[in-house]
Amino acid sequence: MTTPEKVLTVDVPRGRFNLFTYLCKGCGLCKEKCPKECLIWAEELGAYGTPAVIPDDPQKCIACGICEQVCPDCAILIEKKKVK
Amino acid sequence: MSATQPILQPRMPKSWYKANKPHLFCPGCGHGMVLKALGEAIDELGIQSKTIFGCDIGCSLLAWNFLDVDSTQTHHGRTTPVMVGIKRANPELVTVAYMGDGGGYAIGSQHTVNAAIRNEKITVILVNNTNYGMTGGQMAPTTLPGQRTETTPYGRDPEETGYPTRGPEMIAAIAPEGAYVARGTVANLRQLKGYIKKALENQMAGRGFSFVEALSLCPTNWRTNAKDTWAFLEGKMAQYFPVGELRVPKQKEE
Ligand code: SF4
Ligand code: SF4
Ligand code: SF4
Numbered sequence: 001m002t003t004p005e006k007v008l009t010v011d012v013p014r015g016r017f018n019l020f021t022y023l024c025k026g027c028g029l030c031k032e033k034c035p036k037e038c039l040i041w042a043e044e045l046g047a048y049g050t051p052a053v054i055p056d057d058p059q060k061c062i063a064c065g066i067c068e069q070v071c072p073d074c075a076i077l078i079e080k081k082k083v084k
Numbered sequence: 085m086s087a088t089q090p091i092l093q094p095r096m097p098k099s100w101y102k103a104n105k106p107h108l109f110c111p112g113c114g115h116g117m118v119l120k121a122l123g124e125a126i127d128e129l130g131i132q133s134k135t136i137f138g139c140d141i142g143c144s145l146l147a148w149n150f151l152d153v154d155s156t157q158t159h160h161g162r163t164t165p166v167m168v169g170i171k172r173a174n175p176e177l178v179t180v181a182y183m184g185d186g187g188g189y190a191i192g193s194q195h196t197v198n199a200a201i202r203n204e205k206i207t208v209i210l211v212n213n214t215n216y217g218m219t220g221g222q223m224a225p226t227t228l229p230g231q232r233t234e235t236t237p238y239g240r241d242p243e244e245t246g247y248p249t250r251g252p253e254m255i256a257a258i259a260p261e262g263a264y265v266a267r268g269t270v271a272n273l274r275q276l277k278g279y280i281k282k283a284l285e286n287q288m289a290g291r292g293f294s295f296v297e298a299l300s301l302c303p304t305n306w307r308t309n310a311k312d313t314w315a316f317l318e319g320k321m322a323q324y325f326p327v328g329e330l331r332v333p334k335q336k337e338e
Contacts, residue, residue: 007092009092018092020094022106023094023105023106025106025110025111025112026111027111027112027303027310028112028309028310029112029301029310029313029314031310032310032311032314033314047106048111050111068095069273070117070270070273071116072109072112072113072114072115072116072117072120073105073106073107073116074094074095074096074100074105074116074120075094077092077094077095
């Protein structure tokens, strides 16, 4: 997969965290629901000029997909590595 | 990287209309989540081409081009009778009336009640966020005792304005055999999707009125940050409005 410009992509141990900045409205609902409390406000701005979100320490993210599920705007996409 | 590699796309339900995303709802609005659950339910049942979506007045109307299905918009709870008419004329269609607590429990409550009593074979999804969102956060039938809104600056006083409407409980009490009634929450989207799916299937099986209330978020008018937004939904709201299925019709033996 190629990633278009407006996607923040972070490799995490169990997969990849992707955030589509043009969809993120900076509501923070995902940050509150992350079981690892690893999301912080990003330098990059989202749809309304508010900060997007990004894992502060990629090692902490377990690619559980909860942030993707709760996002009302489908701004997050978690790709899970296939486990053999 | 070869040119044929697909560009990474967000994982939106197939039945979402991609061209209007980001959608029109506020940051952190629960409508996006309810419509994600509905979109996934439509996808899983494979009914996108025969679904008719009707939204109401208030914030629910911001969903007028949210789904890639035939859609219409009416005012003040009349989405319900409009969906009834479409369903009666074309019983093979799946009609969804989408509204807020104001449309369904206040100004349009007669439509909700009478469609339920007649056991109309439609699905109603009613989003409960305890206030009138679009007009600036006034008290709604669902505003909790003590809750501050634009029109209850000292908190809702049940002595003066009564107690909040428990819609699914009311529908469950008046709807005939065959009705499906549930209350879900955007705090549990998997469960909410399951309820919506059952409500659509109940309509498709021609069993009866299918009603799902979804407890939702309105951070703009609640004036809450993300933490307090979740806390209000999962605390006070869930206490007053218990989540679960109230009426599940017996399936016909095959
Ligand atoms: S995938 Fe799970 S652990 Fe990783 S950021 Fe999202 S919620 Fe947090
Ligand atoms: S990714 Fe989604 S849930 Fe998280 S801040 Fe952005 S819009 Fe809100
Ligand atoms: S006012 Fe409330 S219900 Fe309306 S779009 Fe904004 S957050 Fe959603």
